[in-house]
Amino acid sequence: MIIRSVIAGCGAYLPERVLTNQELAGTVDTTDEWIVKRTGIRQRHIAAKGELTSDLALEAGRAALADAGIAPEEIDIIVLATATPDETFPATATTVQHAIGMKGGAAFDVQAVCSGFVYALNVADNFIRLGQARTALVIGAETFSRILDWSDRTTCVLFGDGAGAVVLRAEEGEGTNADRGILANKIHSDGQYHDLLYVDGGPSSTGAVGHLKMAGKEVFKHAVTNLADVVDEVLLGSGVSADEVDWLVPHQANMRILKSTAARLGVPLEKVVVTVDRHANTSAASIPLAIAEAHGDGRLRQGQLVVLEAMGGGFTWGASLIRW
Numbered sequence: 001m002i003i004r005s006v007i008a009g010c011g012a013y014l015p016e017r018v019l020t021n022q023e024l025a026g027t028v029d030t031t032d033e034w035i036v037k038r039t040g041i042r043q044r045h046i047a048a049k050g051e052l053t054s055d056l057a058l059e060a061g062r063a064a065l066a067d068a069g070i071a072p073e074e075i076d077i078i079v080l081a082t083a084t085p086d087e088t089f090p091a092t093a094t095t096v097q098h099a100i101g102m103k104g105g106a107a108f109d110v111q112a113v114c115s116g117f118v119y120a121l122n123v124a125d126n127f128i129r130l131g132q133a134r135t136a137l138v139i140g141a142e143t144f145s146r147i148l149d150w151s152d153r154t155t156c157v158l159f160g161d162g163a164g165a166v167v168l169r170a171e172e173g174e175g176t177n178a179d180r181g182i183l184a185n186k187i188h189s190d191g192q193y194h195d196l197l198y199v200d201g202g203p204s205s206t207g208a209v210g211h212l213k214m215a216g217k218e219v220f221k222h223a224v225t226n227l228a229d230v231v232d233e234v235l236l237g238s239g240v241s242a243d244e245v246d247w248l249v250p251h252q253a254n255m256r257i258l259k260s261t262a263a264r265l266g267v268p269l270e271k272v273v274v275t276v277d278r279h280a281n282t283s284a285a286s287i288p289l290a291i292a293e294a295h296g297d298g299r300l301r302q303g304q305l306v307v308l309e310a311m312g313g314g315f316t317w318g319a320s321l322i323r324w
């Protein structure tokens, strides 16, 4: 018998304010047509003034706990993925810990930008499999609207704000692919690509928050290759073929990346969960937001095989294979 991390509940939160492509076309030199054709994005949600990453994370976390039927006191760890924390320190996770009513345990942030949720899931899964935690709340939460240069049309049209969360619970498994829970994770990073996607500020460099900078075309090329490779790695390592996969839940950066990756893997588009049209790229929040939507509307069903994949600044990338 081995310990598996089973997804016991999912939750999501999107800020009320919706910013459409048409509205953006009134402030920067762009068009709805260009954005839809190049990215698939039609709108994004934007956090209200004073609404912080921890507020979004708290709502998503509460929803995930309610879905799992778990009380805050039962959580052993919160692992929160974000590149847009409330403050330089303490970790946004500790703010959520207090607000959610969790008395003991530990809460900390993980920073892997758009791959943050896959990284956080991997970290929490390791805690559970080692017996150091039995219940984990894993959150991806971002307010990218705060680090965008709203006069740069090449980046400001691409991102949005939001949060998603899952509750992981330890369950005994046989150690086979028939077990429920996380079957495999793989994460990578390669720091040589820093300059292709970064924020030009920070506490130790400029003392200011800075703005997101991206060489979109270059990132795009790396994304398609890295994502297909890491999914292959997870599937091969588990002895699972792509046609056994019921759902692919990709990081939602660009519809063209989603399509190219699915095509490279041989996964038909009907099996891909898509939210990029409505949420845009919410970085670490995009996968748990997509999971919560597909879980909520009954697409993700117990026993199905689900693959998550993401790529982001660093570069970082990774994938997870889950028996739902």
Ligand code: UT7
Binding pocket: 029, 030, 031, 034, 035, 038, 039, 114, 153, 154, 155, 157, 215, 216, 217, 218, 219, 220, 223, 253, 254, 257, 281, 283, 311, 312, 313
């Ligand atoms: O989540 C982390 C990972 N991030 C990503 O995965 C993003 C990866 N990259 C992308 O999604 C795409 O590269 C973009 C959507 C960012 C850009 O699409 P593209 O097809 O690579 O376009 P491009 O950058 O080559 O730009 C094509 C043209 C340029 O004009 P010229 O040089 O051909 O005259 C741009 O200036 O489109 C222009 N352009 C725009 N036009 C209207 C760039 N942004 C805009 C815009 N509206 N918002």
